[in-house]
Amino acid sequence: MSMHTRVSRQLGIDYPIIQGGMQWVGVAELAAAVSNAGGLGILTALTQPTPQALSEEIVRTRQLTDRPFGVNLTILPAIKPPPYAQYVEAIIGSGVKIVETAGNSPKEFIARFKEAGVTLVHKCTTVRHALSAERNGVDMISIDGLECAGHPGEDDVGGLVLIPAAARALTIPVIASGGIADGRGMAAALALGAEGINMGTRFCVTQEAPIHPSIKQALVQGSERDTALLFRTLRNTARVFRNAIADEVISFERRPGGCTFDEIRPLVAGARGREALQSGEVNGGVISAGQCIGLIDDVPTCAELITRWWRSAVTGWRRRGAPSGHELQRRAPSIVASDDAVKRARP
Numbered sequence: 001m002s003m004h005t006r007v008s009r010q011l012g013i014d015y016p017i018i019q020g021g022m023q024w025v026g027v028a029e030l031a032a033a034v035s036n037a038g039g040l041g042i043l044t045a046l047t048q049p050t051p052q053a054l055s056e057e058i059v060r061t062r063q064l065t066d067r068p069f070g071v072n073l074t075i076l077p078a079i080k081p082p083p084y085a086q087y088v089e090a091i092i093g094s095g096v097k098i099v100e101t102a103g104n105s106p107k108e109f110i111a112r113f114k115e116a117g118v119t120l121v122h123k124c125t126t127v128r129h130a131l132s133a134e135r136n137g138v139d140m141i142s143i144d145g146l147e148c149a150g151h152p153g154e155d156d157v158g159g160l161v162l163i164p165a166a167a168r169a170l171t172i173p174v175i176a177s178g179g180i181a182d183g184r185g186m187a188a189a190l191a192l193g194a195e196g197i198n199m200g201t202r203f204c205v206t207q208e209a210p211i212h213p214s215i216k217q218a219l220v221q222g223s224e225r226d227t228a229l230l231f232r233t234l235r236n237t238a239r240v241f242r243n244a245i246a247d248e249v250i251s252f253e254r255r256p257g258g259c260t261f262d263e264i265r266p267l268v269a270g271a272r273g274r275e276a277l278q279s280g281e282v283n284g285g286v287i288s289a290g291q292c293i294g295l296i297d298d299v300p301t302c303a304e305l306i307t308r309w310w311r312s313a314v315t316g317w318r319r320r321g322a323p324s325g326h327e328l329q330r331r332a333p334s335i336v337a338s339d340d341a342v343k344r345a346r347p
Contacts, residue, residue: 006173007140007196010119011098012068014038015310016196017186018142018175019203019302020123021072021100022150022288023047024274025210028057032064033208033302041069042100046082051090058094070098070121075106084109092116100142103151105129107136123177123198125153127162127169140173141166142198148178149201149227149239149290160192167193181292183312190313201290207301214280215287216299218243224294230268230286233258241289243282245272 007016017039019031024047031041043061048054054071061069071091075084088109091099099113102123106113113120114137122133123142130141143166145159146152157165159179167174176189177198186197203209205216219241228246230238233253240246245267252259272285300308 005190005195007175010139010173011040011070013040015306016175017306017309018042018070018100018121018196018198020142020177020198020200021045021074021102022200022204023074023270024277025200025204026072027210028061028064029210030203030206030208030302031069032061033206034203034306035065035067035069037301037303037306038067039302039306040098041065041067043069043071045071045073045087045091051083051086054087055090055094058091058096068098069096070100071096072100072102073106073109075101075103077104088112092118101138105133105136106138110137121175125151125162126155126157127165130166130170130174134170134172138172140175140196141170142175142177143194145176145178147239147291149288151236151238152178152229154235154237159189163189163192163194178290179292181295183309185292185295186309187313199292200288201292202296202305203302204289205293205296205299206305207299211277212280213299215277215282218282219289219293220296220299222289222293224291226293227289227291231261234261238286239288239290241282241287241293243287245283245286249286 005016015038019034019039019042021042021044023044026042026044026047031043034041043057045054048057073087097117098119100121100123106122120138121140121142122138123144124130124133125144130143133141143162144152145162146156147159159176163176173195175196175198176194180186180189180197180199181202189197204211205219226242227239228242228250230240230246230249249264249267252264268286273287276284276287
């Protein structure tokens, strides 16, 4: 079975399903598992402490898969920023041909990536930023709705509006991100004009994710109401799992006059979050999670998950009167799916 859109064709994958870059989680085992299952696995560059360590992680990933995979490079303001240019050279020098950028504009690195034949997927949270990235030369846009884990931006636009708005405005392919956890969400995203989906939280709750089982079970047991938005008063909003740390940060932000980042820094330090993921201490640090945890109820392998998604997405189309792959293509013109694939995907 396969499903082809501009996203899957340009990335060389069977299904237009991307595992987004996630700090501390995007390592070789997870990325390879997603790629081996027909999606696109993503290593997270800054999870590795140095550019050389990233190069070694890329080698390790190639030992686990012969399928395409990519690297995420998130560019954020910092007092002492990482050596981004060196990470760029490590990616290019390792022969990686797909890069997901996020955070600030990747404009200063685009020419170098294009010179090396890299396909660039830029993640953003607004149509205006997506249009800017398109003008700067990226190849695809991953558009993040308010439901997403991590940083949803400050405009508070959900995917139901943001995805079709982006698809209408852009000429390059749009990948839907945020709030998707099953095949129904995938079918909906394609119907809204996206040509692929990007998911982080759902891939965190898989057997291959390098996260302690206790954290995975906490996410399984959580509902769509069990996330929280932090740093709103600092205009650096982040959606996380609602635990004791999140509640404490919110209490600081709700004080008259708010708070400074330095006041909450000890609570939200990245090292604490990483330790929580590894130790299984649910209240040990900040844990990123999207609202889609309300749709997650098991911990499958990546292969089981992707197969289930595809079958569910195709079944959803059929239940709405789509008798063939040709009808799929008519309803979402960017999609090419064969009748044989549709028949094989019947539960």
